Amino acid sequence: MYSIGPLTVSPGERAQGLIPVGTSSYGVELGIPLIVVNGAQDGPVLCVDAGVHGDEYDGQEAIRRVLAEIDPDTCGHRRRHPLHEHPGLRGGRPRERHRSPEPQPHLPRRPDGSYSQRLAATFVEQVVPVVDAVVDLHTGGAYGEIAPLVILQGGYEDLATDIALAAGHELVWKGGKWGGTVRHPVLAAGKPAITIECGGATYREANVERHMYSIRNILRSLKMIDGEVELRDTYTAVSGTFARSSAGGFFVSHSEPGENCKEGDLIGQIVDHYGNTLEEVRADWDGIVLWVRRIRTVRPGDEVVIFGAVEGEITP
Ligand SMILES: [Zn+2]
Numbered sequence: 001m002y003s004i005g006p007l008t009v010s011p012g013e014r015a016q017g018l019i020p021v022g023t024s025s026y027g028v029e030l031g032i033p034l035i036v037v038n039g040a041q042d043g044p045v046l047c048v049d050a051g052v053h054g055d056e057y058d059g060q061e062a063i064r065r066v067l068a069e070i071d072p073d074t075c076g077h078r079r080r081h082p083l084h085e086h087p088g089l090r091g092g093r094p095r096e097r098h099r100s101p102e103p104q105p106h107l108p109r110r111p112d113g114s115y116s117q118r119l120a121a122t123f124v125e126q127v128v129p130v131v132d133a134v135v136d137l138h139t140g141g142a143y144g145e146i147a148p149l150v151i152l153q154g155g156y157e158d159l160a161t162d163i164a165l166a167a168g169h170e171l172v173w174k175g176g177k178w179g180g181t182v183r184h185p186v187l188a189a190g191k192p193a194i195t196i197e198c199g200g201a202t203y204r205e206a207n208v209e210r211h212m213y214s215i216r217n218i219l220r221s222l223k224m225i226d227g228e229v230e231l232r233d234t235y236t237a238v239s240g241t242f243a244r245s246s247a248g249g250f251f252v253s254h255s256e257p258g259e260n261c262k263e264g265d266l267i268g269q270i271v272d273h274y275g276n277t278l279e280e281v282r283a284d285w286d287g288i289v290l291w292v293r294r295i296r297t298v299r300p301g302d303e304v305v306i307f308g309a310v311e312g313e314i315t316p
Contacts, residue, residue, distance in 0.1 A: 002038045002045070004130045012040040012073045019126055021119045030115065032122060035063070037072045044222050047127060048215055050137035052182055057203045059137025059196075062211035070225070109180070124185045133163060134193040135218055136182040137211050140257070143303070145200035146291040147258035148210055149173050149238075152194060153183050160192040165231055165316050166221035167196050167214040171258075171288070172235050172314055200294055231316045238308035240290050245270055245298045247278035252296075253305075255289045262286050267305050270298055285309055 002009045005019030015038075018031040048066075050059030109120035128134075140146035149171035152164040157174075164172055186193035196214050199207035221229040245251070253268040255261060261283040270279040281304055291306035298304060 002036065002130075004036060005032070005034060005126050007034060007036055009036045009038040011038055013038055014067075014072055019122055021122050022115050032119065032127070035067050037067055037070050039072050039224065043224055044132040045130065046133050046135065046219065046222060046224060047131040048135045048137065049182060050211075052136065053138060053141055055142040055201050056137075056139040057201075058139055058199050058207040059211045061203075061208045062137065062215060065208070066212050066215045066219075109185075120180075123182070128185050128189055128191075131186075131191070133191055133222065134182060134186040135163065135167075135215065136193065136195045137214075138195055138197045139207065140197065140200040140291050140294075142201040143295045144291050144293045145202075145257050146197045146306070147171060147288070148198035148207075149290065150194050150196050150214075151175055151183070153187055156187045156192075159187060159190070160194050161314070163192050163218050163221060164194045165235060165314070166218045166229050167194060168217050168230065168232070169196070169198070169210075169214070170232060170236055171290070171308070172237050173197075173240055173290070173308070174237050174311055175240055202294075233315070235314040235316075236288075237311040237314050238288060238290065239311055240306045240308050241284075242303050243267070243281055243305040243307055245279060245281075245302050245304050246300055248297075248299045249273075249278050250296050251293050251298045251304055253292045255292060255305075257289055257292050259289045260287075261289055261307075267307070268292070270304070281305055283307060 007015045007017050009015045014036060016035045018033055020029055021031040024030055048063050050063055109124055110117040111121040148169045150164045150167040150169050151173045152160055154174050183193040183195055196211065198210050217230055219225045220227045247270050249270040249272050251268055251270055255267045261267060263283055263285050265283045266280060267283055267289060268281045269277050271277055287310060288308040289305060290308040293304045
């Protein structure tokens with residue numbers, strides 16, 4: 001038997017339900033929606049989550065589809081493999097982001113705090129202890145679009161590199177000086193955790209399929225389903241720097257997520273209502289554009305680009 005939150009699932013069975021977190025102003029129960037698929041044989045427990053940012057949809061759909069194709073009785077090595085979907089803020093308004101000069105914690109957790117803080121605390125208390133690895137699916141959010149990449153927390157390479165490479169994206173962002181993500185409490189517990197990013201707020205089938213590929217390949221790497229894990233010959237390690245506007249206006253981008261740039265290249269510009277250039281955003285070094293703003297209006301201090309510096313190669 002496998003237990004998580006209020007669910008208890010026998011080997012070879014699947015179940016779904018809500019880990020309660022709180023109630024809405026209408027008194028309706030809210031929580032973390034969970035789908036559990038328990039393989040017939042023992043094995044690791046992989047948690048795949050999506051929708052931590054409520055305006056990111058592709059990963060949520062990818063989880064539903066991969067789960068639908070898994071037969072807990074007959075698949076692969078029939079390992080135990082619950083996967084969880086917790087689109088925590090689904091249906092909520094897009095998060096308030098890009099309003100602070102520094103990246104903010106995504107999930108500041110407080111059991112007696114706001115709904116989001118309680119949700120984070122519930123995840124740490126009830127999910128992290130009963131899983132062996134976490135894959136956290138994201139997109140570039142409502143404001144922009146991100147190149148397909150995996151975030152591998154610096155300092156935890158020994159723990160998480162294997163599943164990071166199995167995600168299948170060439171770009172590996174060795175990052176995250178920001179705290180409070182889903183990854184942190186999992187890594188702190190000595191378990192592998194990665195974040196996979198691709199796309200933006202506009203739902204795209206191609207990005208759902210990218211996330212599905214990553215989930216399947218990570219399942220193969222953990223020997224939870226049949227098949228050889230597919231690895232690239234080489235991966236590119238990058239770091240990311242947020243470029244922010246000084247001027248308010250209309251942002252015109254001249255580059256796409258994933259595009260290579262040379263030092264001095266024009267990445268984008270901010271213009272006023274008359275077309276006058278208020279500000280140019282140029283590459284500070286030879287690198288790769290990781291994220292580009294898609295919402296055209298900008299206020300001073302808004303993120304307009306995340307610019308990546310190549311830190312080296314990773315060979316599996
Ligand atoms: Zn996100």
